[in-house]
Structure formats: structure tokens, C-alpha cells
Amino acid sequence: MTLTVNPKVLTKKDFASDQTVRWCPGCGDYAILSTVQKVFAQLGLPREKFVVVSGIGCSSRFPYYMNTYGFHTIHGRAPAVATGIKLANPDLSVWVVTGDGDALSIGGNHLIHAARRNADIKVLLFNNAIYGLTKGQLSPTSPRGMKTKSSPYGSVERPVNPIHLTLGAGATFVARTVDVFQSHMAETLEAAYRHKGFAFVEILQNCVIFNHGMWFPYTERDRRHDHVVYLEPGKPLRFGKAQEKGLVMKDGKMETVILGEDAAEEDLVVHDPSSPALAFMLGQLRDPLPVGVFYQVEQPTYEEWMYRQMEDVKRQKGKGDLKALYHAGDTWVVE
Amino acid sequence: MEKEAPLEAPVWQRVVVRFAGDSGDGMQLTGNQFSLASVLAHRDISTLPEFPAEIRAPAGTLGGVSAFQIQVGGQDVLTPGDQPDVLVAMNPASLKVSLPELPRGALIIVNTDAFTPANLKKAGYTTNPLEDGSLRDYQVIPVPITRLNREAVKDVEGLDKKFIDRSKNFFALGLVYWLFDLKPDPTLAWIDRKFGKRNPAVAEANKRALMAGYNYGITAELFQHRYRIPSVDFPPGTYRRITGNEALAMGLVTAAQKAGKMLFYGAYPITPASDILHHLAPLRHYDVLTFQAEDEIAAMAAAVGAAFAGAFAAVGTSGPGMLLKAEALNLAVMAELPLVVIDVQRGGPSTGLPTKVEQADLLMALFGRNGESPLVVVAPSTPADAFDMAIEAFRLAVRAMTPVVLLSDGFLANSSEPWRIPDPEDIPPIPVRHPSVRNNGGRFLPYKRDPETLARPWAIPGTPGLEHRIGGLEKEPETGNVSYDPQHHQRMVKERAEKIERLAGVIPEAEVFGPEEGDLLVVGWGSTFGAIREAVRQAQDQGLSVAHMHLRYLNPMPRNVGQVLKRYKHVLVPELNMGQLAWLLQARYLVPVEKLNKVQGRPFKTVEILKAIEQMVDGR
Numbered sequence: 001m002t003l004t005v006n007p008k009v010l011t012k013k014d015f016a017s018d019q020t021v022r023w024c025p026g027c028g029d030y031a032i033l034s035t036v037q038k039v040f041a042q043l044g045l046p047r048e049k050f051v052v053v054s055g056i057g058c059s060s061r062f063p064y065y066m067n068t069y070g071f072h073t074i075h076g077r078a079p080a081v082a083t084g085i086k087l088a089n090p091d092l093s094v095w096v097v098t099g100d101g102d103a104l105s106i107g108g109n110h111l112i113h114a115a116r117r118n119a120d121i122k123v124l125l126f127n128n129a130i131y132g133l134t135k136g137q138l139s140p141t142s143p144r145g146m147k148t149k150s151s152p153y154g155s156v157e158r159p160v161n162p163i164h165l166t167l168g169a170g171a172t173f174v175a176r177t178v179d180v181f182q183s184h185m186a187e188t189l190e191a192a193y194r195h196k197g198f199a200f201v202e203i204l205q206n207c208v209i210f211n212h213g214m215w216f217p218y219t220e221r222d223r224r225h226d227h228v229v230y231l232e233p234g235k236p237l238r239f240g241k242a243q244e245k246g247l248v249m250k251d252g253k254m255e256t257v258i259l260g261e262d263a264a265e266e267d268l269v270v271h272d273p274s275s276p277a278l279a280f281m282l283g284q285l286r287d288p289l290p291v292g293v294f295y296q297v298e299q300p301t302y303e304e305w306m307y308r309q310m311e312d313v314k315r316q317k318g319k320g321d322l323k324a325l326y327h328a329g330d331t332w333v334v335e
Numbered sequence: 336m337e338k339e340a341p342l343e344a345p346v347w348q349r350v351v352v353r354f355a356g357d358s359g360d361g362m363q364l365t366g367n368q369f370s371l372a373s374v375l376a377h378r379d380i381s382t383l384p385e386f387p388a389e390i391r392a393p394a395g396t397l398g399g400v401s402a403f404q405i406q407v408g409g410q411d412v413l414t415p416g417d418q419p420d421v422l423v424a425m426n427p428a429s430l431k432v433s434l435p436e437l438p439r440g441a442l443i444i445v446n447t448d449a450f451t452p453a454n455l456k457k458a459g460y461t462t463n464p465l466e467d468g469s470l471r472d473y474q475v476i477p478v479p480i481t482r483l484n485r486e487a488v489k490d491v492e493g494l495d496k497k498f499i500d501r502s503k504n505f506f507a508l509g510l511v512y513w514l515f516d517l518k519p520d521p522t523l524a525w526i527d528r529k530f531g532k533r534n535p536a537v538a539e540a541n542k543r544a545l546m547a548g549y550n551y552g553i554t555a556e557l558f559q560h561r562y563r564i565p566s567v568d569f570p571p572g573t574y575r576r577i578t579g580n581e582a583l584a585m586g587l588v589t590a591a592q593k594a595g596k597m598l599f600y601g602a603y604p605i606t607p608a609s610d611i612l613h614h615l616a617p618l619r620h621y622d623v624l625t626f627q628a629e630d631e632i633a634a635m636a637a638a639v640g641a642a643f644a645g646a647f648a649a650v651g652t653s654g655p656g657m658l659l660k661a662e663a664l665n666l667a668v669m670a671e672l673p674l675v676v677i678d679v680q681r682g683g684p685s686t687g688l689p690t691k692v693e694q695a696d697l698l699m700a701l702f703g704r705n706g707e708s709p710l711v712v713v714a715p716s717t718p719a720d721a722f723d724m725a726i727e728a729f730r731l732a733v734r735a736m737t738p739v740v741l742l743s744d745g746f747l748a749n750s751s752e753p754w755r756i757p758d759p760e761d762i763p764p765i766p767v768r769h770p771s772v773r774n775n776g777g778r779f780l781p782y783k784r785d786p787e788t789l790a791r792p793w794a795i796p797g798t799p800g801l802e803h804r805i806g807g808l809e810k811e812p813e814t815g816n817v818s819y820d821p822q823h824h825q826r827m828v829k830e831r832a833e834k835i836e837r838l839a840g841v842i843p844e845a846e847v848f849g850p851e852e853g854d855l856l857v858v859g860w861g862s863t864f865g866a867i868r869e870a871v872r873q874a875q876d877q878g879l880s881v882a883h884m885h886l887r888y889l890n891p892m893p894r895n896v897g898q899v900l901k902r903y904k905h906v907l908v909p910e911l912n913m914g915q916l917a918w919l920l921q922a923r924y925l926v927p928v929e930k931l932n933k934v935q936g937r938p939f940k941t942v943e944i945l946k947a948i949e950q951m952v953d954g955r
Contacts, residue, residue: 084640
């Protein structure tokens with residue numbers, strides 16, 4: 001017998017595999033897994049259409065816990081594997097789960113080129129600014145001066161900015177969210193899914209063992225309001241407990257102002273995700289830290305170009321015939 | 336009105352011709368056209384292009400010499416020939432580079448106009464070899480090719496000055512056509528196709544140059560005789576000329592079509608494999624999806640992804656790229672996905688000799704990955720065989736759900752031979768099964784093996800109910816769930832090896848050419864086939880008890896190899912490496928093996944192998 005697709009509404013549970021989740025207790029990955037399962041269930045796509053691809057690292061165990069198709073690949077190469085999957089079957093919804101070491105260090109090249117090609121794949125980068133699986137070395141997003149097992153006197157490296165990197169590489173969707181901002185994460189993931197093309201989502205994630213509290217200035221409930229600004233298209237950039245602060249452009253730079261004191265609401269920068277310049281400026285900000293969609297623009301996807309070209313060539317030349325291929329060029333007949 | 340040459344020589348069964356010049360002189364084109372004219376006249380050929388790694392090495396220098404050697408014959412031609420009987424030397428450097436290859440008495444056609452003091456100096460000549468008597472052992476035919484050619488094309492209207500001298504290779508070609516009694520028509524037609532529309536003046540100049548050279552042969556009475564080569568009795572059929580790279584590209588497309596699949600070809604440009612990509616890229620209408628990746632690693636990784644998603648996936652590279660691909664290739668071993676990896680071997684280590692042949696990646700293909708990582712390795716033996724082996728590679732890959740490495744090399748890639756074009760209808764389909772139902776009651780087990788082949792099911796994303804996860808971590812048998820259990824690892828390692836070994840039951844036995852037992856068995860693999868076969872044949876003609884076994888399957892090996900090895904007193908293994916197959920045969924079959932190794936970036940000469948045979952058999 002063949003299985004028929006159950007048209008029933010899927011729930012979060014339908015996306016949980018039978019495998020025991022083995023991240024450290026309290027790891028930020030749990031919240032992300034839970035949100036991804038919830039969001040997938042709401043997208044209206046049957047389970048078999050999802051493929052979750054990962055590289056190596058704590059986050060990369062992710063596919064084993066998703067009851068979808070999944071591929072736990074090798075360190076840094078997930079965007080390349082995902083590109084192959086998407087090209088071979090554009091009908092699939094292909095998600096890459098990766099970490100800061102996986103995507104930005106060993107796999108940096110693949111991330112850049114996946115972004116530039118604009119294949120319709122979704123990259124979720126769990127950024128905890130540390131190597132967790134190998135037990136605590138500095139990562140490409142570790143801030144300068146950070147003391148780790150491999151930088152006992154403090155890191156002498158300059159960190160990479162994932163937002164700038166992907167913008168620079170030509171990503172058509174660049175966003176950031178945070179492991180503990182569950183509804184924001186859900187909205188952001190859904191926006192990434194709805195985006196036609198390459199979508200990059202940086203998810204700030206807490207490593208309880210090796211880098212606990214890395215993002216606390218942004219995530220602690222009592223401080224969050226003053227240090228995080230939510231990006232909403234068409235809306236002025238406001239933050240603070242009573243939304244009393246805002247961002248203005250002054251001398252080509254962004255500056256925080258107190259509304260009513262330094263500036264009025266109409267002075268504030270209005271978020272426009274179609275502006276690459278604004279996206280870059282927002283990407284520079286650390287306090288307040290912007291979360292949400294920095295940049296989004298619609299462009300034909302890589303697989304669209306590829307398949308359109310295949311169809312065009314078929315129209316021009318007719319469907320390929322092996323006989324014609326073999327006989328191309330000069331031939332001679334022996335009787 | 337063609338005048339006969341003054342002296343008709345007896346019929347030649349085989350002649351070796353070498354066109355040599357500066358890398359800008361168009362020698363590859365000239366050689367290719369000569370090959371085409373020869374096969375269209377029903378001669379057998381084997382060709383060896385040799386060019387510098389640099390696109391434009393300094394003009395006139397020894398390093399900038401580009402050459403094309405071809406053996407033309409009226410009987411089975413297996414190699415491009417040991418020694419050129421005829422050399423066309425377009426400048427002093429090409430003469431200097433080629434001279435050591437020439438036997439005494441060889442015919443040398445030289446472009447005397449290129450023997451200027453400056454060019455002589457660049458080639459390292461202190462005196463002009465055309466005048467100092469150093470060529471007295473050869474038949475030198477001095478021809479002022481540049482000047483004669485200028486005269487021939489001077490009236491072509493609209494011809495840019497810089498193109499005038501560029502047609503001189505056609506003059507030389509025309510002259511050689513006359514010398515070999517070949518019709519210039521195929522080249523005239525080719526010139527029209529190539530330049531006719533785009534640049535009529537260039538087309539006209541090239542045609543005039545070609546005919547001027549041809550007519551010069553008729554009128555100048557330069558040669559003592561012409562070369563008359565009989566035509567070959569090929570089996571009936573339609574033929575074309577094919578290089579190894581062309582054959583691989585067509586084989587891959589054919590395999591995919593025979594399975595009703597799209598062909599996904601991932602590649603990063605690398606010499607000498609890039610031509611496979613160039614041949615496949617225009618074939619979009621054959622459902623060929625070529626992916627030029629950001630690096631070698633991504634080309635391989637994307638192919639693994641494409642295979643997971645159900646495509647026929649292949650990649651092509653050379654040694655340095657194989658190293659980078661090892662990691663993702665190993666993932667395909669672990670994930671048990673079918674795909675084909677082509678390694679067009681070149682001289683190494685490291686960047687090595689990018690345009691030159693070597694067979695030194697055999698052990699890397701077999702063992703160059705971490706862990707116990709068995710996979711299938713095959714190697715075509717001639718350009719035409721590359722077509723069959725590309726199809727065979729996919730057949731085995733799908734049967735055992737395994738990556739297959741196909742070892743070609745820089746010689747096979749670019750050399751050419753006549754190919755009897757098959758009827759695609761005669762090529763059997765490649766059966767592919769993607770399950771649509773669960774294989775264990777209510778569960779789907781992605782690593783539940785076929786009892787006969789031990790292959791796991793190729794369930795592809797998009798299939799409802801068969802959602803599963805695979806990856807590079809070790810697994811529990813059947814479920815594929817991650818497992819570090821000692822017994823699970825042991826069993827999975829054994830099963831991955833066993834499924835490759837079982838292919839020995841379906842691949843053909845190795846054929847033996849010559850006596851079934853005797854004094855000496857010569858064993859080879861890959862592109863050395865022609866030189867070995869020719870040497871063995873000549874040894875047999877001398878009455879020596881010698882046989883030849885050529886391995887097209889290197890892992891698993893054909894099931895009769897061990898027995899065949901034991902039927903001869905001695906075993907000789909000629910290889911373009913330091914003894915990698917020899918090492919394998921000794922390790923696997925515990926037989927003493929004599930090695931003949933050459934690592935000069937060039938194929939074996941027949942005589943080199945023949946000498947080794949003679950030494951071993953009768954101590955000569």
C-alpha cells in the first residue's frame with residue numbers, strides 16, 4: 001500500500017522525532033528546537049517536504065530531533081549540501097542549521113556563496129560566540145579580549161559580524177532573533193520561510209556551559225527594553241520600557257535620543273528593509289541591538305534561473321536525444 | 336592535375352607524426368585536424384597532445400613548446416607511438432625539444448623563417464642547427480613557411496595584419512596532407528564552419544594557406560616519397576573521434592538518461608578535468624544540471640546533497656581536488672549514497688605537473704580517507720572505454736548505494752581514438768528503486784539492507800511517510816539512529832565493506848590476452864593499456880610466452896585475478912607511478928611482482944615495456 005498524506009492539521013508534536021534530545025540542560029538550543037517545530041507545523045507544508053541539513057557542532061544535532069528528512073553532514077559544508085538538495089528537487093523546503101564556528105569559520109566560504117547565489121534555502125545560525133562541542137575555544141564571533149580555553153589571556157582576534165557578512169555576500173533576507181524571544185523567533189522564522197530566496201537568520205543563543213550570559217545584556221527581562229530595538233518595516237525605531245527612546249541619523253551615524261527631550265517621533269529613522277545602507281548601519285549597532293528583519297529584497301532564486309535555463313534550452317534545441325549527442329561532429333561510416 | 340611524388344615508397348602500416356611549435360602556433364588545432372582527416376580516410380589513430388601548463392608561456396622558449404603527436408595506421412593503433420617518423424617543427428625551440436625523441440632518418444619539416452638569431456638564442460642554440468651539420472642523421476626538409484604563407488594570403492581582402500602569420504599552421508598542415516595523401520576537404524569544411532560566418536577574411540586566409548601548403552607539396556618536389564597508409568578494416572558502423580573527457584561526459588549523460596534521472600554534475604575548474612564540465616554545461620536540454628561550485632569541497636558536498644535528493648550526481652576533478660573532496664566523499668560512504676567521482680589524474684604531489692599524466696592517485700582513491708572507508712574504484716583503459724566505464728560506475732553506485740571513484744588521467748583525458756558509436760537503445764537501462772512504502776511494518780528503517788546486495792534503500796526527500804535522518808555519525812544497524820555501541824560500529828564497518836566486496840560477483844572476470852599460463856603476465860590498469868598491449872603483442876610475435884591482463888576494476892577486483900596471477904612464472908606491473916598496483920597485488924594475493932615505473936609526466940613507450948618483458952623472459 002502507498003501512504004497517503006494526512007491532510008490533518010499538523011502540530012508541533014508531529015515534528016518531534018523519537019530521539020532523545022541530548023543538549024546540556026538549560027541550553028538555548030531547546031527553545032529554538034521547540035519554536036522551529038511549532039513554526040513548521042503552522043506553515044501548511046507536509047512533513048515530507050522539509051529537509052533539515054546541518055554541519056558539525058552542538059546545534060548541528062538538530063536534524064536528528066526533527067521528524068522530517070534530515071542530513072547531519074560535515075563541518076561547515078551544510079550550505080553546499082543544501083544547495084545540491086535544492087537544485088536536485090526545488091520542491092523541497094530546505095533548512096540549514098549551523099553555528100558560529102560551523103558557518104563563519106570552517107564553512108565561511110560556503111555561506112558566502114550560498115548567499116550570493118540566492119538559492120531558496122533558509123540558514124539558521126545559532127550564535128553563542130564559543131565552540132561548545134569541542135569544549136570551549138574561541139569562535140569567530142567571540143569578542144576581542146574574551147578568555148577561553150584557547151585564549152587564556154583574552155582573544156586577540158577581531159570578531160566577524162554575521163549580519164554584515166551576509167549582507168555583503170548579497171543575501172536577499174537577513175534577520176536576527178534571540179533564543180529566549182520565542183514569539184519574535186517564530187515570527188522571524190515564518191518571515192524567512194515566506195521569503196522567496198536565501199534567508200539568513202542569526203539566532204543569539206546562550207551556551208550555559210562555556211559562555212553563559214554572553215547575551216544577558218539583551219536577554220535579561222529587566223534590561224532587555226533598554227538594549228534591544230525591534231525592527232518593524234515602516235515603523236520608527238523606538239525602544240525603552242515606555243518606548244521613550246529612539247534612533248536618529250546624525251552626521252551619517254545612528255544615535256540614541258530620548259523622545260520629547262532630544263527629538264520628536266518624526267525625527268526617528270523609519271525602518272525600511274529594502275535599504276541596504278540602512279541594513280548595514282543597523283548591523284553596526286550593538287547598543288541597542290536590533291532584532292528582526294534587517295534587509296529583504298526579492299530576486300529570482302538560483303534554482304529558478306537554473307530550471308528556466310533548462311526549459312529555455314529545451315525549447316530552443318528540443319529535448320536532448322542521445323543519438324544526436326553521440327553523432328555530433330564529424331562521423332564516418334564503415335560499410 | 337596532381338603530380339605523383341617522384342618515388343613511391345612501399346605501403347606504411349603505421350606512421351608517427353609530431354606537430355611542434357610555439358604555444359601560440361596552433362599546433363593542437365593542427366594535430367586535431369590531421370587526426371580528423373585521417374579517421375575520415377578510415378585510418379586508425381591514437382593521439383597525444385602535449386602543452387605547457389601556462390596559457391602563454393614566453394614565446395619561442397623551450398617551456399612554451401606545444402606539441403601534438405599522432406600515430407596513424409592501417410591496422411590496430413594502440414598508442415600515439417614511441418618515436419615520430421615525421422616532425423613538423425615550427426620554430427627552433429620545438430626542434431630542440433623534439434629531437435631527442437626522433438629516430439635516425441626521421442623526416443623533419445622545418446619552418447626556416449623561424450630560425451632567426453633571436454629565436455635560436457631563446458631556444459638555447461649557439462649555432463643554427465640547420466647549418467651546423469648537427470641534423471645530418473635526419474632528412475631535413477627546409478620550408479620557408481612564414482614567407483610562403485604570407486605570399487599565399489596577401490590578397491585576402493579585409494584581413495587584419497595580425498592574422499596573416501596566424502594561418503601558417505594551415506600551410507604546414509596542407510603540406511602534410513599532401514605528404515600523407517589525405518584530402519584537405521574535411522579541414523576546408525571545418526574552417527568554413529568555424530570562421531565562415533564570424534570572420535570570412537580569416538576563413539579565406541586559412542583556406543588559402545591550407546591549399547597553398549598542399550599545392551606546394553605537389554609542385555616543390557621536396558620529398559623522396561609520400562606516405563601511403565592502407566585503410567583499416569573497422570567493423571561496420573558509424574564512427575567518430577572521441578577523447579577520454581568527451582567519452583566520460585557522454586557516459587555520464589547516458590547513465591542518467593538510462594535511469595530516467597537528471598544528471599547533477601558538480602565541479603570546480605581544474606586541469607585536466609575541466610573539459611568534462613565544458614562538455615556537459617551545454618547539455619541543459621538533456622536534463623544536465625552543471626554546478627560550478629565555489630571550491631572543490633562544495634562541488635563534492637553539493638553532489639552528496641543532490642544524491643540524497645535523488646539525482647544522479649557526479650563530480651570531476653584532479654588530484655589536488657581529490658584531496659579536498661575526501662571529506663565529503665567520506666560522508667557519502669557513511670551516508671551510503673550513490674554518486675560518481677572522476678579523478679583525472681595528473682603528476683603530483685601538490686600542484687605537481689598540471690597538464691601531465693600520472694597514475695599516482697590509486698592508493699589515495701582506495702585509502703585516502705579517515706576510518707575504514709571502502710568504495711568502488713574503476714579505471715577505463717582507453718578513451719572509448721571511458722564511455723562504458725562511466726555508465727558502469729553509475730550502475731555499481733546505484734546497485735550498492737556507494738560512491739564510485741573513476742580514475743582517468745591526463746593522457747586518457749585528451750588523447751583520442753576512433754569510437755564506434757553505439758545505438759543508445761542497445762544500452763541496458765539502469766534500474767533505480769526509490770521506496771514509497773515503509774519497509775518494517777509501521778516504521779521506515781533507512782539502513783535495512785537488501786539481503787542480496789546489502790544496499791540500503793534509496794528513499795528520497797519528498798516521499799510521505801519515509802522521513803528519516805542520515806549523517807556522518809556511526810549508526811545503529813537498520814534504524815540508522817546515532818549509535819556509539821561497540822558492536823554496532825563493528826557490524827556497520829563490516830557491512831559497508833561486505834557490500835563493496837559483493838560487487839565482485841557481478842563485475843566481469845578480468846580478460847587475459849595471450850597464453851593462459853606461461854612465463855610472464857603483464858598486469859596494468861588505466862591508460863597504459865595501449866602501450867602494454869602493443870609491447871605484449873610484439874613480444875608474442877617474437878615467440879615469447881607473455882600474456883596481458885588489464886584491470887578495469889580495482890576495487891573490488893575481478894574474482895579471477897588471484898588465480899590468473901598464479902598461472903605465470905613472473906608478473907610484471909608497469910605503472911606511471913612508483914608501484915601502487917604492484918603494492919596492492921602483492922598485499923592482496925601474496926605473489927612476487929616485478930615493477931616497471933615511470934614518472935616523467937608522459938605515457939609509456941611500447942619499447943620501454945618490451946625491453947622489460949624481454950629482460951624478464953629471456954634475460955636479454
